[in-house]
Amino acid sequence: MMTPDLPRAVRSGEELDLTALNEFLQTNASDVGQVLDVRQFAGGFSNLTYLLKTADREFVLRRPPFGANIKGGHDMGREFRVLSLLRGQYDKTPEPVVYCETSDPLGAPFYIMTRVNGVILRASMAPALNLTPERMRQLSEALIDNLVAIHGLNIMATGLIQLGKPEGYVQRQVEGWIKRYRAAETDKIPSMDKAGIWLQENYLIEQAPAFLHNDYKFDNVVLASDETTNEPLPVIKGVLDWEMSTVGDPLMDLGATLAYWSEAGDSPAYRNFNLTWLPGNLTRQEVVSRYTEKSGRDLSNILFYYVFGLYKNAVIAQQIYDRWKQGHSQDARFGHLLPMIIELAGKADSAIESGEL
Known part of the structure; x- marks a missing residue:
């Protein structure tokens, strides 16, 4: 039996401030609801990817790695804009939810999208x-x-x-x-x-x-x-x-x-x-x-x-x-x-x- 792409506990030094995140969501994306649990996807070497769980839904948060200074490859606003442009044109993308362009509240810009469930072959x-x-x-x-x-x-x-x-x-x-x-x-x-x-x-x-x-x-x-x-x-x-x-x-x-x-x-x-x-x-x-x-x-x-x-x-x-x-x-x-x-x-x-x- 195949195991789906399961997130794990957040790596040390890459934790998210859950209180600050929920305060941001309450003001900017209240439909998401309160995030109760955060996990981290282990795959990849580029941007950090987290699973956010509310009472009844799952979302994915993306942010640059800590210490990154390669702006072009870690432009959260650009990635969010791409997903927004593709909506209605290409049906194989997650739905973009909200983008935070400042370093508050998580220390770097980030965006949130819906989770697409399935199997990822690593x-x-x-x-x-x-x-x-x-x-x-x-x-x-x-x-x-x-x-x-x-x-x-x-x-x-x-x-x-x-x-x-x-x-x-x-x-x-x-x-x-x-x-x-x-x-x-x-x-x-x-x-x-x-x-x-x-x-x-x-x-x-x-x-x-x-x-x-x-x-x-x-x-x-x-x-x-x-x-x-x-x-x-x-x-x-x-x-x-x-x-x-x-x-x-x-x-x-x-x-x-x-x-x-x-x-x-x-x-x-x-x-x-x-x-x-x-x-x-x-x-x-x-x-x-x-x-x-x-x-x-x-x-x-x-x-x-x-x-x-x-x-x-x-x-x-x-x-x-x-x-x-x-x-x-x-x-x-x-x-x-x-x-x-x-x-x-x-x-x-x-x-x-x-x-x-």
């Missing part, structure tokens, strides 16, 4: 996951088909166009993530330098702009489940973690997904990113073929986007590792990220050398 579940290869294939196909649907949203009619400037998006992203890496660099990693130079020398003609999730993978998707066994079904109920979403070249989004898409032959460290290495899942090349078939887009230059996805993931991990090294986080997981950064950089370089995903 990499840590892989050893105990007993799904058939046929079901895993259905699940991975549903994941890619839903990404195509997100990229098919009309960015003008929905107002999503206001979230970004599509022109020059790829170059800005490459230059921006190289700059972020330099700002957070703690150790000399030659393969990171090599990948950054290659990306700067191989800019592409951009695809027609689309709405991008920018962190799309299994553990940001809520799946429907069988009522008896809790086994995940190939039906997506919700997509979470929209803090990096924007408007730009959709293949940048697909490249990010491919960068998380581990295969059976990958190293154990890389397989910790996703459970897509389990039997039945699409391979990275099959992901490209499926996306091409469903979207009709030209993916002949997908290598560039894949390499950028690996590089960006390495930079994100580097930023988190740097924050831990400076003492801004006590989360022990963050102190073990350096080997993963080196692994990602090496994988980017291998892809460049071989020309293969």
Whole structure:
């Protein structure tokens, strides 16, 4: 029997002031009711996510990690606005409830949304996951088909166009993530330098702009489940973690997904990113073929986007590792990220050398 994504006790140092939170809700979102219990979702390395329980309902609160200074990746107002724009246009998002733009009462801006119940497939579940290869294939196909649907949203009619400037998006992203890496660099990693130079020398003609999730993978998707066994079904109920979403070249989004898409032959460290290495899942090349078939887009230059996805993931991990090294986080997981950064950089370089995903 599958276990749904269960929250745990709040980690030490990441507690919420429940009295202050309830005072805020009474004034700004009285329909929520009084929060009686707070738990924390353990997954993820970015924004902190809490389960709020009232007498008869459940909500989710998102706030930046303590000590974070990476504004773009922790903009609670932006994420709340994205959810608000998607309401009525895309039915697989939680309902936004309220946004607090000041650091009162919880020490940082935050927002609250309704909880979408279901199953989230995290990499840590892989050893105990007993799904058939046929079901895993259905699940991975549903994941890619839903990404195509997100990229098919009309960015003008929905107002999503206001979230970004599509022109020059790829170059800005490459230059921006190289700059972020330099700002957070703690150790000399030659393969990171090599990948950054290659990306700067191989800019592409951009695809027609689309709405991008920018962190799309299994553990940001809520799946429907069988009522008896809790086994995940190939039906997506919700997509979470929209803090990096924007408007730009959709293949940048697909490249990010491919960068998380581990295969059976990958190293154990890389397989910790996703459970897509389990039997039945699409391979990275099959992901490209499926996306091409469903979207009709030209993916002949997908290598560039894949390499950028690996590089960006390495930079994100580097930023988190740097924050831990400076003492801004006590989360022990963050102190073990350096080997993963080196692994990602090496994988980017291998892809460049071989020309293969």
